[in-house]
Amino acid sequence: MLRDPSTKYRPFAHADLPDRTWPSRAITQAPRWLSTDLRDGNQALIDPMDAEKKQRFFDMLVKIGFKEIEVGFPSASQTEFDFVRSLVEGGKVPDDVTVQVLTQARRDLIERTFESLRGAPRAIVHMYNAISPAWRRIVFGMDRAGIKDIAVKGVTIMREQAEKYPETDWIFEYSPETFSTAEPDFALEVCEAVLDVLQPTPDKPVILNLPATVEAAGPHIYADQIERFCRQISRRDSVIISVHPHNDRGTGVAAAELAVQAGADRVEGCLFGNGERTGNVDLVTLGLNLYTQGVDPGLDFSDIQSVVQTVQYCNQIPVHPRHPYAGELVFTAFSGSHQDAIKKGFAAQAGRNDQVWDVPYLPIDPTDLGCGYEAVIRVNSQSGKGGIAWVMEQDKGLKLPRPLQIDFSRVVQGYADETSRELTAADIWSIFQDTYCLTGLQRFELIDYQETGTAGSKERMFAGRVSVGREERSISGRGNGLLSSVLAALKVDCGVDLDIVDYQEHAIGHGGDARAAAYVECRTGDGRKVFGVGIDTDVATASVRAVLSAANGAG
Numbered sequence: 298m299l300r301d302p303s304t305k306y307r308p309f310a311h312a313d314l315p316d317r318t319w320p321s322r323a324i325t326q327a328p329r330w331l332s333t334d335l336r337d338g339n340q341a342l343i344d345p346m347d348a349e350k351k352q353r354f355f356d357m358l359v360k361i362g363f364k365e366i367e368v369g370f371p372s373a374s375q376t377e378f379d380f381v382r383s384l385v386e387g388g389k390v391p392d393d394v395t396v397q398v399l400t401q402a403r404r405d406l407i408e409r410t411f412e413s414l415r416g417a418p419r420a421i422v423h424m425y426n427a428i429s430p431a432w433r434r435i436v437f438g439m440d441r442a443g444i445k446d447i448a449v450k451g452v453t454i455m456r457e458q459a460e461k462y463p464e465t466d467w468i469f470e471y472s473p474e475t476f477s478t479a480e481p482d483f484a485l486e487v488c489e490a491v492l493d494v495l496q497p498t499p500d501k502p503v504i505l506n507l508p509a510t511v512e513a514a515g516p517h518i519y520a521d522q523i524e525r526f527c528r529q530i531s532r533r534d535s536v537i538i539s540v541h542p543h544n545d546r547g548t549g550v551a552a553a554e555l556a557v558q559a560g561a562d563r564v565e566g567c568l569f570g571n572g573e574r575t576g577n578v579d580l581v582t583l584g585l586n587l588y589t590q591g592v593d594p595g596l597d598f599s600d601i602q603s604v605v606q607t608v609q610y611c612n613q614i615p616v617h618p619r620h621p622y623a624g625e626l627v628f629t630a631f632s633g634s635h636q637d638a639i640k641k642g643f644a645a646q647a648g649r650n651d652q653v654w655d656v657p658y659l660p661i662d663p664t665d666l667g668c669g670y671e672a673v674i675r676v677n678s679q680s681g682k683g684g685i686a687w688v689m690e691q692d693k694g695l696k697l698p699r700p701l702q703i704d705f706s707r708v709v710q711g712y713a714d715e716t717s718r719e720l721t722a723a724d725i726w727s728i729f730q731d732t733y734c735l736t737g738l739q740r741f742e743l744i745d746y747q748e749t750g751t752a753g754s755k756e757r758m759f760a761g762r763v764s765v766g767r768e769e770r771s772i773s774g775r776g777n778g779l780l781s782s783v784l785a786a787l788k789v790d791c792g793v794d795l796d797i798v799d800y801q802e803h804a805i806g807h808g809g810d811a812r813a814a815a816y817v818e819c820r821t822g823d824g825r826k827v828f829g830v831g832i833d834t835d836v837a838t839a840s841v842r843a844v845l846s847a848a849n850g851a852g
């Protein structure tokens with residue numbers, strides 16, 4: 298890299314719009330969407346889609362709710378031409394969906410394009426030519442007049458072709474390609490000349506699509522360009538202003554949103570931001586950004602993972618695990634403080650009597666997109682007690698008391714640190730069972746017991762059979778309750794001296810399958826803290842097991 302990049306790269310020359318109004322406007326309704334996955338997306342693939350993939354993608358776009366779909370560049374190849382024919386001839390385009398196709402401004406290509414749509418009830422023909430200084434100079438070797446002439450001649454041919462196929466309701470779209478890097482006055486001049494030919498009316502508007510073919514400046518600059526254009530173009534009521542942002546600077550979504558604030562009616566883009574170089578603007582993110590502002594995007598992503606799968610299959614490009622709303626990790630918190638806040642957020646949400654979504658760190662309810670809550674918290678060495686407790690509750694229904702959470706999280710963190718990997722719910726359960734002596738051969742294991750008491754007396758008596766090591770032994774003790782009598786039995790018959798500091802219990806599950814979980818926090822004779830956990834179909838037995846678990850832990 299250069300130490301002084303200004304010797305090679307020039308800052309973007311921005312025609313300022315000091316009285317801009319877009320910053321204080323909000324988006325209160327969705328723009329018209331045009332998916333160009335089957336054209337701009339497809340032309341960016343290593344292996345362009347075959348007919349089967351294109352059809353599958355098209356059907357998915359229809360299912361999501363796209364009403365305008367750019368289906369290809371029919372003059373580019375026989376495959377492209379045939380696909381458009383198959384849609385038209387096969388009657389595969391629903392009545393409320395309009396297909397769009399792209400062509401360069403060249404007679405042979407325009408004629409072939411119209412031919413591909415013969416018999417379609419309605420279609421958008423989209424013609425483009427680049428207009429910015431570098432393209433004029435480098436690609437076309439033409440001056441402004443020459444470039445304008447390409448556009449005017451092209452749309453004149455479009456009109457002529459439309460007359461040749463009167464059975465179709467034709468909609469014209471013109472893109473001054475490279476709009477965002479062109480001089481604003483020239484972009485306007487070319488578009489006015491195009492409108493002079495096409496003569497749009499409010500009933501029969503023309504789509505003027507203003508692309509950021511290469512994103513070369515910040516999104517605020519694009520918004521200024523769009524607002525200026527919307528103010529200056531004549532026949533505004535007869536023109537649909539469309540935007541087509543690319544993502545070279547990584548701000549395609551911002552550019553589209555600000556452009557809509559600035560007056561754009563329509564947005565062209567691709568699902569998950571596929572497209573040339575760094576992609577077209579991502580329509581999934583745009584749609585769901587609106588949704589999380591309470592605005593219906595008119596696009597249905599309620600099974601987002603099936604959309605991901607289809608797009609990955611058709612594009613043969615993976616969707617990034619951190620892709621907004623759709624990546625496999627975007628609803629997952631690994632870090633302790635995030636997990637703690639999410640867990641508290643779910644508890645607060647459950648306690649509130651409204652539907653308003655307000656869970657820290659989760660901008661959208663995963664279930665709205667067909668995703669569950671299982672993956673919301675995953676555990677590694679960055680995790681804390683809240684996250685670990687969440688996994689225990691989700692996976693096993695165990696609601697660990699706070700002191701036990703703290704004790705257990707230290708153990709889990711130790712494992713995570715040692716293994717340097719994510720711990721699954723099964724790992725955590727196995728660590729829990731080991732730590733609180735719920736599995737394997739234990740020093741004290743309950744075989745059975747009886748609890749007795751005398752009427753009128755508070756005294757209880759515990760008489761139990763336990764295996765101590767491999768040896769079966771009878772133990773008994775008295776106290777003013779079951780737990781104290783178990784503690785007395787352990788002290789007298791087994792030499793284990795424990796005091797209960799805290800006891801908690803809860804049901805796991807409901808109905809006939811319900812079980813009980815009991816937790817004890819104990820202090821040993823030499824002042825150590827030990828925890829015990831017991832699980833049983835009977836709550837009293839669970840509590841006895843919890844005390845024996847603590848006795849095992851006391852060592």
Ligand SMILES: CC(=O)SCCNC(=O)CCNC(=O)[C@H](O)C(C)(C)COP(=O)(O)OP(=O)(O)OC[C@H]1O[C@@H](n2cnc3c(N)ncnc32)[C@H](O)[C@@H]1OP(=O)(O)O
Nearest residue numbers: 337340370372373374401402403425426427436437474510
């Ligand atoms: C920003 C975008 O995404 S625009 C869409 C881009 N998509 C595609 O190009 C995919 C489909 N394209 C194709 O299959 C081919 O390029 C075709 C069939 C359209 C044309 O192929 P070819 O005739 O071989 O021309 P080629 O691809 O080299 O195009 C370059 C020529 O077209 C001219 N040209 C480029 N764009 C346009 C345009 N919009 N209108 C008129 N002429 C144009 C160039 O100046 C160049 O002319 P030259 O040969 O006289 O120098």
Ligand SMILES: CC(C)C(=O)C(=O)O
Nearest residue numbers: 425472474508510541
């Ligand atoms: C044809 C135009 C709209 C285009 O794809 C672009 O400029 O990126």
